[in-house]
Amino acid sequence: MLFKVEMVVRIPPEMPADTAEQIKREEKQYAQRLQEQGVWRHLWRVAGQYANVSIFDVESNEALHNLLTQLPLYPYMEVTVTPLCRHPSSIHPDDR
Amino acid sequence: MLFKVEMVVRIPPEMPADTAEQIKREEKQYAQRLQEQGVWRHLWRVAGQYANVSIFDVESNEALHNLLTQLPLYPYMEVTVTPLCRHPSSIHPDDR
Amino acid sequence: MLFKVEMVVRIPPEMPADTAEQIKREEKQYAQRLQEQGVWRHLWRVAGQYANVSIFDVESNEALHNLLTQLPLYPYMEVTVTPLCRHPSSIHPDDR
Amino acid sequence: MLFKVEMVVRIPPEMPADTAEQIKREEKQYAQRLQEQGVWRHLWRVAGQYANVSIFDVESNEALHNLLTQLPLYPYMEVTVTPLCRHPSSIHPDDR
Amino acid sequence: MLFKVEMVVRIPPEMPADTAEQIKREEKQYAQRLQEQGVWRHLWRVAGQYANVSIFDVESNEALHNLLTQLPLYPYMEVTVTPLCRHPSSIHPDDR
Amino acid sequence: MLFKVEMVVRIPPEMPADTAEQIKREEKQYAQRLQEQGVWRHLWRVAGQYANVSIFDVESNEALHNLLTQLPLYPYMEVTVTPLCRHPSSIHPDDR
Amino acid sequence: MLFKVEMVVRIPPEMPADTAEQIKREEKQYAQRLQEQGVWRHLWRVAGQYANVSIFDVESNEALHNLLTQLPLYPYMEVTVTPLCRHPSSIHPDDR
Amino acid sequence: MLFKVEMVVRIPPEMPADTAEQIKREEKQYAQRLQEQGVWRHLWRVAGQYANVSIFDVESNEALHNLLTQLPLYPYMEVTVTPLCRHPSSIHPDDR
Amino acid sequence: MLFKVEMVVRIPPEMPADTAEQIKREEKQYAQRLQEQGVWRHLWRVAGQYANVSIFDVESNEALHNLLTQLPLYPYMEVTVTPLCRHPSSIHPDDR
Amino acid sequence: MLFKVEMVVRIPPEMPADTAEQIKREEKQYAQRLQEQGVWRHLWRVAGQYANVSIFDVESNEALHNLLTQLPLYPYMEVTVTPLCRHPSSIHPDDR
Numbered sequence A, B, C, D, E, F, G, H, I, J: 001m002l003f004k005v006e007m008v009v010r011i012p013p014e015m016p017a018d019t020a021e022q023i024k025r026e027e028k029q030y031a032q033r034l035q036e037q038g039v040w041r042h043l044w045r046v047a048g049q050y051a052n053v054s055i056f057d058v059e060s061n062e063a064l065h066n067l068l069t070q071l072p073l074y075p076y077m078e079v080t081v082t083p084l085c086r087h088p089s090s091i092h093p094d095d096r
Helices: A018-038 A062-070 B018-036 B060-069 C017-036 C061-069 D016-038 D061-069 E017-036 E061-069 F016-037 F061-067 G016-037 G060-068 H017-036 H061-069 I017-034 I062-068 J015-035 J061-069
Strands: A001-008 A042-047 A051-057 A078-085 B002-009 B042-047 B051-057 B079-085 C001-008 C040-046 C051-057 C077-086 D004-010 D040-046 D051-057 D075-085 E002-007 E041-044 E051-057 E075-085 F003-007 F040-046 F051-057 F077-086 G002-009 G039-047 G051-057 G079-085 H002-009 H042-048 H051-057 H076-084 I002-009 I040-046 I053-058 I077-086 J003-011 J040-046 J051-057 J077-084
Touching: A001 A062, A018 A042, A042 B018, A051 G016, A062 A078, A078 C077, B018 B042, B018 H002, B060 B079, B060 C051, B060 J077, B079 J077, C001 C061, C017 C040, C017 D016, D004 D061, D004 E041, D016 D040, D051 J061, D061 D075, D061 E041, D061 E075, D075 E061, D075 E075, E002 E061, E017 E041, E051 I002, E051 J003, E061 E075, F003 J051, F016 F040, F061 G079, F077 G060, F077 G079, G002 G060, G016 G039, G039 J003, H002 H061, H017 H042, H061 I077, H076 I077, I002 I062, I017 I040, J003 J061, J061 J077
Parallel strands: none
Antiparallel strands: A001 A051, A001 A078, A042 A051, A042 B079, A078 B042, B002 B051, B002 B079, B042 B051, C001 C051, C001 C077, C040 C051, C040 D075, C077 D040, D004 D051, D004 D075, D040 D051, E002 E051, E002 E075, E041 E051, E041 F077, E075 F040, F003 F051, F003 F077, F040 F051, G002 G051, G002 G079, G039 G051, G039 H076, G079 H042, H002 H051, H002 H076, H042 H051, I002 I053, I002 I077, I040 I053, I040 J077, I077 J040, J003 J051, J003 J077, J040 J051
16 A cells, blocks of 8 residues: 655754764665565655655555654654555556 | 656536546546656556646656646646655665 | 545535535435445534544555545545554554 | 544654653553543544544533643644534434 | 634625625624524624624534524635633633 | 734743743733723633633724733734724624 | 735626726725825835735724725725834834 | 835844843834935834834845845844835825 | 746636637737847746746836736736845846 | 756854854855856845745756755755746747
């Protein structure tokens, strides 16, 4: 089941640089593990913004919630979730 | 080059049913041709809405503009375009 | 899987009164059938508005989309969908 | 008398972790006591957000105000209240 | 139990003048009857707008909903309802 | 001359508790004095919010401005002013 | 007593041209009469818009309401009223 | 050439009182000098707000920018600029 | 003196196709004449939208107003005007 | 390929003055280098605001993203990107 998730990141300017770097490293590892498992299906950067557009493939709303709230950057994110479904004109077998 | 395009469709209620059906048939053919050509990379329905989330892969802003304004439903759409680029944490070779 | 769905109805003033009544009768029958089947779990009127707050229990985003777009009043509705999940402090066995 | 209450929680990042944990423990106890008393009729988590959708059953606006402002997390919440009433198409005896 | 109700009226310009006058006459009669009964406690015009600010005193959300939806101008109104309660600093015995 | 005034209070979380209590005590005294003088005609709490809806009866915009900016909580308030006048359907002699 | 009034005019495209011209002629006469009487103190066009920014000098909210609702273009206007008062740094004797 | 300028002032609560007083004194002197020179044509307080509505008469956008950014309170202001021009119905010789 | 002007065009769907074509032809001629005269300095299409971003170079707000309101498509446009001035970091001699 | 980029700068008031000056000096050098290279095609100040309107000419969304995120003031900016393309009525050879 697919969801579009948009994440805007706002790291507070007073956070020490190495703390920020450490969280971003953990975020990257976590994001890549979820991509390898197939649940984080797509991940794009929004041009000019510290933000991304993502597609998640999960079994339930609850599974999505658990994945998102464990993101190392989650406390600094504004997250918007949009439930998607197959479009009748789509020819892509995976876009469901 | 990738763009997220969100389209909300508002067909005026006074349009005759068979005119609407004819436009939707043409829209479907046009959308499927662009998907086969690889420029309309993804196409999802927003659950509960007459709206979609799409990913286009085009050579330029102008190419995108030309594709979108030729959509048979374009006169009845509200279109939002967001330029995307590769995310440094992405592992998907095509998400660029 | 639970979703909050908010529906605002705007029937065009030029619709003949008996057409409107007929659509509302069909809407009521459809809504009650879905409630009996357990998929439309809750249905409340917003005080002072021609609008409702509903809780749907469905298997997927796609199932929700199909149920909503078949509502007889759907062409005259503005629909907002919010995916829900179990709250860790909830004691209600059904609120999941 | 029913009200939909939506609560978004924003704990300031500078709050010490154990202070935050203590307030959340008290919040959970308070929320569960109100659920047992029947006044907090439903409590759902919004997927991907530190936010909830709730249904309260109280005798008056004033009773609702007193319950909400005693929430341990109240100083860190943005609260939206929507008065509800029975929907003429509802078949659920409790949704009033 | 008190509610602030704000009503903005938008009569469609194509409505015949005498139809509009007839609805406004019925609206005035209805509004004055509710004021005499004490349920429409206050009614003010917003300066420069075809809109009002009102205070209703009713037994329940449902009673409020029934009163408002029977307003002759209701189909042409945008209505906003805000539940109120006694303010701890108020000295007015009726403002509860 | 009547004005609706809506005040939302946001006391900064870092303000010491007894400072906040002292300001609120002064606010209550000031509010009650203005009510006794008849210029603060109505004062209601918005259910679920640290906010109020008020009706002021003053001689001029300037008199209103002076009263509001002397509120002890004024530096922590977001204030919205709406000029009111007598509604042609009102039967309340004081609602002017 | 001074008020800033902003008016945005939206004449429906289906109104016959000479009807529109007639209303605009009456509007101009009415506006100039109020300026001569001193109650419409200033009147400026917003560059690029069918809109104006005005300053009215009236005795009460009610006087302002009566003047505005008699504007020949009033049924086609969106009107915003902001109560003003003397600024402590102003040196203009009339800006009160 | 005329511009409407609206300024909302937000002095941070942690600024020492005498620093704030000093800046406000300088602001008043600067504002009065510009009024005497005729470039700050009107200056009104918005009732109930720490905000003003002003009319500037300058030779160019650049002249306006330079005047505004030298305001002692500029770093604490939210500024909105609206270009104005003569209204065809205006009878005031100076409102151009 | 420079202004950014953004224009969104909304031609009503009921306008006959040849009327629309005629207006667009006149619009194009008018736009090209102003470009040749140097007052319409830049004109870009917003990708995916029936909208443009333009830079005008005019002597006054009034000159800009007169140019814009004579656009053949003006009655069907939503226009936003932003006054610009030279940026201290600009190296382009014409960007003033 | 052209993009309109709007940047609003918000330097936190607690930043030491010489740190701010140092960042602004680096910003100016970086901006002028990009202008000399032809990628930052236009740069204007918004009158009355610490904000600019810019036109970038880049090869891809990714190139734009890299240029913008290396701006020394980027951590203090709110950035909005709008993809542009040639307007069919444009006569300027460079506006593509």
